[in-house]
Amino acid sequence: MPTELAIPGLPCRDLDDVLPFYTALGFEVTYRQQRPNPYAAVRRGGIELHFFAVPQFDPADSMGSVVLLVPDTGELHTAFAAGLRAAFGKVPVAGIPRMTRPRRRQGTAAGFTVVDPGGNWLRISRHGDPDEASTSGTSGTGDGGSAGADGSGDRTGPGGRLTRVVATAARQADSHGDESAAIRVLENGLARHADAAPAQRLPALVYLAELRWRTGDPEAAARLLAEVDAVELSADERAALATDLATAAEIRAELDR
Incomplete structure (x- = not known):
């Protein structure tokens, strides 16, 4: 005690x-x-x-x-x-x-x-x-690190550079409640790393869809989920991304209500 x-x-x-x-x-x-x-x-x-x-x-x-x-x-x-x-x-x-x-x-x-x-x-x-x-x-109100708004300073993790992008966006949206800043981070990161493997892009796309849904833009969220659905994944990639895929399914169910 x-x-x-x-x-x-x-x-x-x-x-x-x-x-x-x-x-x-x-x-x-x-x-x-x-x-x-x-x-x-x-x-x-x-x-x-x-x-x-x-x-x-x-x-x-x-x-x-x-x-x-x-x-x-x-x-x-x-x-x-x-x-x-x-x-x-x-x-x-x-x-x-x-x-x-x-x-x-x-x-x-x-x-x-x-x-x-x-x-x-x-x-x-x-x-x-x-x-x-x-x-x-x-x-605080900063981006939490020196990597820049798109998180390009980090090449590690299964999502490569986009791992840092999602983490930076999560700090803005989930820690600060600034969804607009997080959306910019994700959109800039996805544009900068357009050559990333589809499986690496998927978590950022799902989070961006979630934020668009949160901020009252279901049409944009639906477009992003369609892009997620078009990603071809191996069985191992699907297992590794199970949480993100479940999140996408949950958002889709909410949009269909």
């Missing part, structure tokens, strides 16, 4: 805005009061969050932000997504609330972000990630 414990107190407009959302994520409401002031606490495993309600509060103006370190970001994301689908019929990816997908983000730890109905950001990373010490950089 730790001798010291920090529990963040986060704002919201109404407790009934945030508590159903956190219940869907698998949290238990451990305390709630309406008077003398609306206040509630939730807990899931070792994560405990407290909320106070301010009726005039606008979630879009929230600066609430919490860093959560967990053993397995993929496992937690899967659990969160299942809970959101069961409670609300879908995983929100745009607006407030929303949840991003787990990705490596340039200059920060790999992970994903949840923005709750109060506009508070939960920045979720894997405990012990080698980039964990850089997590504090998520509050």
